Amino acid sequence: MAINHYLSDLPLPPALLGLADEELDIRLIEALLPHDSRAFAHSEPSLTVAYYEHGSGWRQFADTAPLAFRDGCGCLYHASVALEGEGFLPAGERLRGVNVSFSVDTLARLGIGEKLLEASGPWERANSSDGQAHLLQFPAPQPLRRIGLEMLNCRLPGIARDLFLRGKALEMLAETLDHLQSHGQPRALGGRDMARLRCAHRLLTENLDRAWTLESLADEAQLSLRKLKEGFRQLHGKGVYALLQDLRMQQAAWRLADGQRVAEVALAVGYSNPSHFAKVFRRHHGMAPSEYGRTAPAGRS
Template sequence: MYKVLVVDDEPTIREGLRTLVDWESFGFRVVDTGVNGRDALTKYEQHRPDLIIIDIRMPGIDGLEAIERLRARDKRLHMLILSGYAEFDYARRAMSHQIDGYMLKPVDEDELIDYLQRLRKTLNQEAAEREHAAGWTPEMVVRSLLSGTPPAALTEAAGNAGLNGASWEAVVVRLHGRQLEPEVLTEACRRLACKLSAPERICYTAEGDLGLLVMNGAGSESQRAALMHAIEDALAGLHPEVTAASGGVVESWTEIPQSHARASAALRRGFFLEPGRIHPPDSAPRDPGGEQAAEPPDLSDLTDKLTLAIDVASEISIGEWIKQAGSRLLESGSDEQAVKAACARLVSAVAARLEARRPGSAEETLQRGLVELYKACRFTQLMERMHSLLIEFARQTEQGGAETQVKKMIDIIHRHYDRSLKLETIATLLGYSSAYLGKVFKHKTGENFNTYLDKVRIEEAKKLLLKGMKVYEVAERVGYANVDYFHGKFRKYVGMSPAAYRKTAGGS
């Protein structure tokens, strides 16, 4: 039976309502009556009725004030008001407090029966919803909320699940390193729940990610670090890599979707986030959002620099050029796939240079390396793998010993004579003093470095002159920025000017 409290300052009305209908036949029982608003408040606390029928005008605390106080205490309480013809304005004000209806005095039996039948149906439905909501776990409420169920439809379940009266912070955890089958995500959530679930922490899954709701927020940086360590510990052995981001604290459980959405948005750029910490929602590098992702920068200018660094096996130089490439890629705002493609193009171009000189020296290593580049699950890992691949190229070409380095120097001169080459620069890259390497070079070739370089350049210049190129063009093509300086060098080694050589050699 649903409990009814009747409140009216007129005894005849109170007693009349008790006997006007057979209450129990409609599922109701009048448990008590009250004489004014104050009495209504007191007896509400005693009986916790499901329905109060209350007069709108009474001495002391009137019906309107009592209704306001009752509604503040109990959002689910059903109320019918009694009023006279002259009290319509009062009744209209009372209706703003979710009143189920009002009846004019004297109460009509059929009207009361109609209200009771409708209210019993409503109360039965509410009871069923409460029973259903009582079986909801916090995880079920959160998943339903994130799937788009209106908060109003989950109020009962959220209250039963302990979500009311607290602020919450969503931490979304993304797993990397293997194909995410549904059973893998389920197992990850189970492990996280076993390790971290508590009344103040709720584990859930959403859109292929793990989620952790933290009551009143995750706390200080040290507390966040401890939480991240616990997350990694819980998932150890299941996934080698995780990235986590927070959506910030929200003041009500109804705003949990907003916190979750902000964390998920940060993880859209999760590839670029460092591991081992819970990132705030604004920590990800520039995200073009709904706009088309930015094109990655052209890194082709690094091909020659990296090829030269590989030729002289300078791991330091390789690292510096990779660092520059990484900075430019981050600044571009390009997405993960575009960045990986740019890195693949760069290492492929370097490998092509190496292959052109020594067929078979880089192709197999390149193919293995490209697979590893595309499997990288974060930006730092991508840079490390690209660096390792280029170091492997360098080690494959490195033979060791100063005399072997001289052979490399000769090779570099013949392939890069058109650039600014200095013994000091190459010696530094090779890890030798320029004085020592210069002596070894002269011992091996019979000439000092600059003379050898000049002769290579002049031989190439002679070929270009016979092809009809202008003298200043030839000078630039073989590495001399100053045409007069070129004239002097040419005359020194050939015994005549470039123009005279072309005329003489061309005529013969």
């Protein structure tokens, strides 16, 4: 018997069925329904971790307060008894994500207890009145987003796909538990990683015209992709590409203020297409590069 069972007042998409057995359910969710729909679930005692790339509607278990689906969110559900749940999916709204449920026997073998659910952190929480059902929801950390998208985009066939998804299910559980245990805070960066992240920032700053990829920057800075992406978000509050665009637009503004031509500035900061450069510049500075060049005071302000 599978851990979770679903019914709906509209036929559920086949992608909701996924892999299911007595110890592990993996549901790859791709839903875009033509009419408002309620879905009903029966769940055995279990723990479920989830990632939603796109979400709309809500869900609840037992008598917990409903929690709204949100884009880019991670979730954890736990029930120590069998219970009923329901959800609402609005018409024309996309629901895309991954649900992975583990049986209580699996949790016992892994040594995962309910105390973990008491951890404080930046998450929404909904508990049943009898304390036997818990829902936590939080902005998904980057590793969880990566795993969820790898599962959703898996194109392997047959047994290779099943093995891949099962391996990723355990990885998703590990990353979710780590996020809860660290109370939603990023882990401190070591001195060596800090030095390499500063090196990566310097490489971007000094080579704005290069066609950077995450892989090429990580390789030159001697960082793993994970440390590069997480480190930039921790140090700079944004991802590598977002910061690179900021640096390029700052340099472009300085060059335009010094009287350089738009096409020349575009090439200097890594844009071979002046029209695309102009579009990005306008979005960043609120005016066209040619207008900025005419009105901005000379020099770096």
